Amino acid sequence: GQQVMQIPQYQHVQEGEDFTTYCNSSTTLSNIQWYKQRPGGHPVFLIQLVKSGEVKKQKRLTFQFGEAKKNSSLHITATQTTDVGTYFCAGGYGNKLVFGAGTILRVKS
Amino acid sequence: DVKVTQSSRYLVKRTGEKVFLECVQDMDHENMFWYRQDPGLGLRLIYFSYDVKMKEKGDIPEGYSVSREKKERFSLILESASTNQTSMYLCASSRPKEQFFGPGTRLTVL
Numbered sequence: 001g002q003q004v005m006q007i008p009q010y011q012h013v014q015e016g017e018d019f020t021t022y023c024n025s026s027t028t029l030s031n032i033q034w035y036k037q038r039p040g041g042h043p044v045f046l047i048q049l050v051k052s053g054e055v056k057k058q059k060r061l062t063f064q065f066g067e068a069k070k071n072s073s074l075h076i077t078a079t080q081t082t083d084v085g086t087y088f089c090a091g092g093y094g095n096k097l098v099f100g101a102g103t104i105l106r107v108k109s
Numbered sequence: 110d111v112k113v114t115q116s117s118r119y120l121v122k123r124t125g126e127k128v129f130l131e132c133v134q135d136m137d138h139e140n141m142f143w144y145r146q147d148p149g150l151g152l153r154l155i156y157f158s159y160d161v162k163m164k165e166k167g168d169i170p171e172g173y174s175v176s177r178e179k180k181e182r183f184s185l186i187l188e189s190a191s192t193n194q195t196s197m198y199l200c201a202s203s204r205p206k207e208q209f210f211g212p213g214t215r216l217t218v219l
Contacts, residue, residue, distance in 0.1 A: 001168060009149065033207065042199060043152070045207035088151060090208075095159075097208065098168075099144075101151035 002027060004091040006100030014108050019076040021103035023089035031092035032065055032072040037102070038085040046074075079107050112136070113211035115200055121217045128187040130214050132200030141183035142208065143167075143175060146197040158183055190218045 006023045013019050023032065031050045035043040047056055049065035049072065056063045062075045076083055086102040116131035134141065140159055144152040144167075154167030156175040164175050172194060176184045183202075187194055195218045201208040 006151070035208075042210040042213050043208075045209070048206055090152075096154075098154075099152040101149055 002091065002093045002096070002098045004089060004098050004100040006089055006103060008103055009101065010104045010106075012106040012108065013079050015081060016078050019079050019083070019105055020073055021087050021089070021105075022071065022073050023091070023100050024071045025091050026070070027093070028069050029091045030069075030094060032069075033090040033092065033097065034063060034072075034074055035088045035090065035099075036085050037088065041085075043088055076105075079105070081107050081109050083107055113200060113202055113209050115198075115211040115214050117214050118212060119215050119217075121219065122187075122190050123219050124191060126187075126190050126218075128190050128216065128218075130185040130187075130198055130200075130216070132183045132185070132202075132211055133181050134183075134202035134209070135181065136202065136209075137180065138202035138204060138209075139180070140203040141177065142201040142203070143173075143183065143185045144199045144201065145169070146199055146213070152199065155185065190216075192218050194218050 004025050033048045034046040037043045053067045054065040060077045064073045084107050086104050088102045089100045090097045113134045122128050142157040143155040146152050153169050155173050158164045158177045174186045198214045200211040
């Protein structure tokens with residue numbers, strides 16, 4: 001079946017450092033979505049990318065969708081303690097969404 | 110704002126019990142989903158439904174069934190709970206784009 005691989009599984013950064021998480025699919029995606037789950041909370045939708053090579057920004061967060069629509073990344077510039085949580089990508093295969101395993105981000109202040 | 114509610118935040122059951130997890134959404138979404146979340150495995154789709162009385166198997170349907178008698182309600186049923194079903198269960202509903210998640214039910218099967 002379809003699988004979305006996400007790395008790293010865990011990252012611990014100093015406040016102010018940058019952070020990146022990557023997702024990869026072996027087959028072409030119709031879209032990619034990103035979610036954030038705060039500790040003790042539930043996943044909350046951040047963004048959807050649909051077009052090949054698309055780049056979107058939300059303040060310090062930059063989302064990219066690869067040219068082949070098989071990979072994506074989320075980059076956070078100058079992390080803050082409020083960025084802690086688990087970031088999930090979710091690959092769209094037609095009507096179906098397949099989640100990556102998530103990257104847990106911890107920020108040391 | 111979309112609201113997705115789940116019947117319990119925490120639940121403890123014994124092996125072999127029948128377990129019902131209820132999910133209700135208030136935004137008239139057609140699509141509803143049940144996931145389980147386990148450390149290192151992310152969210153895995155158990156079942157989903159695109160309409161009333163309609164259901165489709167996700168990636169890990171074994172040991173589970175679902176019911177969707179009304180548009181706003183999607184129930185997950187564990188016919189005979191087992192210890193390997195101890196997990197966090199998340200319900201979601203969606204427009205064509207993003208999914209909205211409920212707060213989750215942490216189920217422990219002893």
